[in-house]
Amino acid sequence: MIHNILNDKPTKLFIFLASFFVANALIAECIGGKLFSLELLLGRQPEPFSLLGEEGLTYTLTAGVLLWPLEFVMTDIVNEYYGPKAVRRISYIAVALICYAFLMFYMAISVPAERSFWIGSQKEAGIPDMQAAFMGVFGQGMWIIIGSLVAFLVAQILDVWVFHKIKKATGERKVWLRATGSTLVSQFVDSFIVLFIAFKIGRDWTWQRVLAISLVNYSYKAFMALVLTPVIYLVENRIEHYLGKNTTAAMKAAAMSNE
Template identity: 50%
Template structure:
């Protein structure tokens, strides 16, 4: 029976797309506790932005934005062939798995460390393995609600907008529905996750958090545009894999889906 399920092309494709979607979302959540300087990373001169009365702000992003281009592509492709229901199912499943991951992190943090592990074989600059463990995995505990809320709202909004645009454009203008749906959904995602994670729970200033949210959205805006050729490439690969007739039937079924 398992062989038959895996052999079925639509099912196999959904598992592959869903696997990349879920894996990248979880990686983004875990790594997103770090904020990095975009200018220093790229070797550009530091920007100096005055915002909401605070001076000298620069472009900073959470590391969680790095895996997001893959999620952009997966969301649009899943929507194309499996409809809003497919995106909704994977989004809810992803939220459940993210919550499970953080429960495991919480339990892991609160286990009593073995002193042989805690104080021996330390990496340079690390004086306590337990403290480092908590520092990396524990930071996300305060932002999990904001992250999950932003992710779920963003993905469901993306799916709805994508479908509405496709009703107007039909099979044409993949770039339009992919880009516009991503830009709209990621505006909500960037605002919600940044303000909840860093303004409500981490006590950063409103100006700093606003700058981070705008920087994150600018990054996602640029990435959404740059990823357009990738969406066409993946779309073409899937069309060849499924065959014209099967792909057409799946896309028609996706448009009827609610």
């Protein structure tokens, strides 16, 4: 049985894609507690601007956005060859493992810290309390976790739906339209939901602030979706080379029939 699985190229490809998808989602959630300046990353000083009446906005983003664009590329690839049921299945697995990971993080935070050495072991590096640092890195707020997970699931389901609606209308043509179009729609919803749950419900932000920051975040995600469009073609080309034209054509047809 295991030899048949390991020798079947479509199965091996799915295992690789699913593993990368789940790992990428988990890593993005883990590093999401860090905020960074996109302007400084690009070698420019932040220049605050206003949007919808909200002043002092800059491109301050969570580090998780470094990985999420790749996640939606992977969604489109899995959708193209294995269908929406496969995307939903690996999305549920990703959410379950993220929940498990955060449960383990909170357990690790709660166990008594070793005080004779570990607590002050990094004082020379500027970290006087390792327990506080550990809690700050891994102890993300519950509303942020809930918002991120709900936004991820809703965006995934929406991405699948839009992708197949476009593909039904265009057939095998215009890969860029269904891949980029589905990502643009799902990322807009994702950007709003996570801020609404984490900060409107969790911290009572105003609607004005939620919408303004959602649009700032979405502009980055939309730009990255366009930039990464050629990656879809590159990956599909490599998959066709790996599996063969007949196999990939059969997989795409089965993916559409399994909607």
